Amino acid sequence: MLKLLKQENPQILTIVITKTSDADMIVELINQAQLFRFLNKPVNVGLLKKHIHTALQRYLAFVEKPELTREHLVQTVDQVRASAIGRRILDGTRALRKRWNASGSPLG
Numbered sequence: 120m121l122k123l124l125k126q127e128n129p130q131i132l133t134i135v136i137t138k139t140s141d142a143d144m145i146v147e148l149i150n151q152a153q154l155f156r157f158l159n160k161p162v163n164v165g166l167l168k169k170h171i172h173t174a175l176q177r178y179l180a181f182v183e184k185p186e187l188t189r190e191h192l193v194q195t196v197d198q199v200r201a202s203a204i205g206r207r208i209l210d211g212t213r214a215l216r217k218r219w220n221a222s223g224s225p226l227g
Contacts, residue, residue: 130188133155136160138160140159
């Protein structure tokens with residue numbers, strides 16, 4: 120799901136919070152889905168706030184210089200894109216983008 124979202128929206132910055140310690144999954148998410156940050160549970164709230172602040176700064180840099188998003192493109196996963204869940208995810212993100220663009224939000 121994260122790879123698919125990043126394919127369509129490379130400016131998305133993802134922070135994953137989990138109690139899993141599956142190193143292979145973490146490495147795959149970092150490398151293939153361009154995961155921004157990974158945090159283990161229980162979450163240190165101060166650290167989470169710091170990561171969110173950093174993510175917002177990075178996002179604003181993407182808005183200011185859209186060419187920066189090219190650095191965050193992920194490999195296309197056609198099998199996922201063709202699946203029912205993949206299509207629902209893509210349709211949902213496109214609908215959100217249309218709503219944000221219509222409202223004038225900088226998140227569009």
